[in-house]
Amino acid sequence: MTDPVFRDSQNPFSDLETDAPASTLPSVEEIIEKYRDLIFEHVSRRIAFFFQQLICCFQTKLHFEIGQVVSQGASAKKVVLTDQNLVSLEFERNAAHSSTLPCLLAYDLEEWELYQAKKTKIPKGWIFLKGTDSYRLWNSTINMPRWVNMVDLQIDGTSRDQKLRYKTLYLINAAAQGEIDPEEGLELFIQLSIDQVESSYKVATQLMYQKILNLYKYELESTLVSFNHNRSMWLEALLSIRVSDESFRKIIYQIRYQAVRDAQLGQAELIQKIDLAKNKILSSYKRKLPYFEAAFRSLLIAETYTLRNRQRLEKMYNFSYFDFKARLSGTKLNIFDHTKIKLAEKYRPQIIALSAEIIQDMQELRKKEALQRSQTTKLLRHAKKWTQKQLAQELSVSQSTISRMENCQKLITLPIAEKLSLIFHVDAGLFMPHFFYD
Numbered sequence: 001m002t003d004p005v006f007r008d009s010q011n012p013f014s015d016l017e018t019d020a021p022a023s024t025l026p027s028v029e030e031i032i033e034k035y036r037d038l039i040f041e042h043v044s045r046r047i048a049f050f051f052q053q054l055i056c057c058f059q060t061k062l063h064f065e066i067g068q069v070v071s072q073g074a075s076a077k078k079v080v081l082t083d084q085n086l087v088s089l090e091f092e093r094n095a096a097h098s099s100t101l102p103c104l105l106a107y108d109l110e111e112w113e114l115y116q117a118k119k120t121k122i123p124k125g126w127i128f129l130k131g132t133d134s135y136r137l138w139n140s141t142i143n144m145p146r147w148v149n150m151v152d153l154q155i156d157g158t159s160r161d162q163k164l165r166y167k168t169l170y171l172i173n174a175a176a177q178g179e180i181d182p183e184e185g186l187e188l189f190i191q192l193s194i195d196q197v198e199s200s201y202k203v204a205t206q207l208m209y210q211k212i213l214n215l216y217k218y219e220l221e222s223t224l225v226s227f228n229h230n231r232s233m234w235l236e237a238l239l240s241i242r243v244s245d246e247s248f249r250k251i252i253y254q255i256r257y258q259a260v261r262d263a264q265l266g267q268a269e270l271i272q273k274i275d276l277a278k279n280k281i282l283s284s285y286k287r288k289l290p291y292f293e294a295a296f297r298s299l300l301i302a303e304t305y306t307l308r309n310r311q312r313l314e315k316m317y318n319f320s321y322f323d324f325k326a327r328l329s330g331t332k333l334n335i336f337d338h339t340k341i342k343l344a345e346k347y348r349p350q351i352i353a354l355s356a357e358i359i360q361d362m363q364e365l366r367k368k369e370a371l372q373r374s375q376t377t378k379l380l381r382h383a384k385k386w387t388q389k390q391l392a393q394e395l396s397v398s399q400s401t402i403s404r405m406e407n408c409q410k411l412i413t414l415p416i417a418e419k420l421s422l423i424f425h426v427d428a429g430l431f432m433p434h435f436f437y438d
Helices: 028-033 034-059 109-116 134-137 148-157 164-176 182-203 207-229 231-239 244-284 294-302 305-317 322-325 330-371 374-384 388-395 399-406 413-423
Strands: 062-064 081-084 088-091 094-098 104-108 141-145
Touching: 028 034, 028 207, 034 088, 034 134, 034 141, 034 164, 034 182, 034 207, 034 244, 062 109, 062 164, 062 231, 088 294, 094 148, 104 109, 109 305, 134 244, 134 413, 141 148, 148 164, 148 207, 164 182, 182 207, 207 231, 231 244, 244 294, 244 305, 244 330, 244 374, 294 305, 294 322, 305 330, 330 374, 374 388, 374 399, 388 399, 388 413
Parallel strands: none
Antiparallel strands: 062 104, 081 088, 094 141
């Protein structure tokens, strides 16, 4: 995220709407105050993204470790403020991570336990959900004064100390084994964050760090009070659901957790398949071609032929060929086009085959998700303590239709989903696939 406080040609401390110098320079505390709302958002994003990590790791039965950050955004330019007497104040800005754990390494649990028992060498891990929507969120940043990033470093610590990252990794692994659910993990994370902020405040010697830590503490404590006062509202907002019947709440949470997790795991498989093919092509060149990544993505998307499929791949890749090309001009545009032509001349058949395979995989994942959602009917029926016959009467269909739906043999159509939503007083979307970009 860009810095909305200090843009490259804007001085928010000027009394005018132009860039005329201010009569006096602001203090460091005044600068931090300008970032108050952005700091609050920074804290809120950390809470929301950790909740998403808990969901994605929930009941995967994997073991997780802290990975090295490899996908961080670049920091913005430093800010230079000058008053009417030409006295200057400058400060650096850093790209502050919006996630406590931007990169998670996943391991097979059994292999990790053998390693811990010193029976084998360290197993081969992988970057969890690399390249997916979730991974991009976890690696997103906000450009803010370097002082904020320094506070984050003090709070987060490393995998080797007893600070926030170390403690939250324990929550991730507990969720992965099903020992806690995402709701429990979220509350524990907020409390751990408050505790770590308080510990950091005790050793902070400079006023600017104390001010930032106070802002963190205020936002965290306000969030915890609000969460405990109305956690249902909080969870519904974070999960993008609506629950009218309290007897269904836990079930609907579980349905949503599974849908989000399975969608991201499925997307990770697609990204991995694309990366394997891409890296094989890349290895054939002695030197990496300029704009190789963008050129490869552009060709892969272009070879889907239909507009619908192009849009699906663009959404999955978070990449628009036309937007990217519009940002290039002159020599850069010519270089990009040249790389694209060279790739197409040599590898177009392989890229066409890969594109077709990915589109087919996405279709299978949509079908799989739709069939999995058939289980939602069964879960809600059991919560009502209804038989299949009773539900069939409510839905005005045969009992065999209910049986086929619940056993993943019949897809739930939109008209049926709408009827089920009225019967169970839940969102119709619970019965329909949301992911893989349809």
